[in-house]
Amino acid sequence: MADRDTPAHAAAEERLHRVAQELADLPGVVLPADGRRHFGTATLRVHGRIAAFTPEDRLVVKLPADRVAALVTSGEGLPFPTGRPPMREWVAVTSDDPAVWRALLAESVTYVGA
16 A cells, blocks of 8 residues: 655645535535545545545546546556556546646546436
């Protein structure tokens, strides 16, 4: 399991908390600060299902498999998890730009909440 006691992980969790706050009014959304943690890290949920979390220093989001493949191909994402066979609907976001996170979180919440 990854070390979560790093400044990079703390920064990723803080960014997730900030960006996810904008989704607070959507039906079924449970913000990372309000819900359970997943594997010891901040987790955004929709209707009880995980939409995003921050293992290590990256945002990981759930999206349709074809969208994940496109993000990986473009370099905007990495297969998740590393060191094991990747899960086809999960991608680690390479950017730490809050605008990129905002867009992908919104996309994930829509997908997971459907």
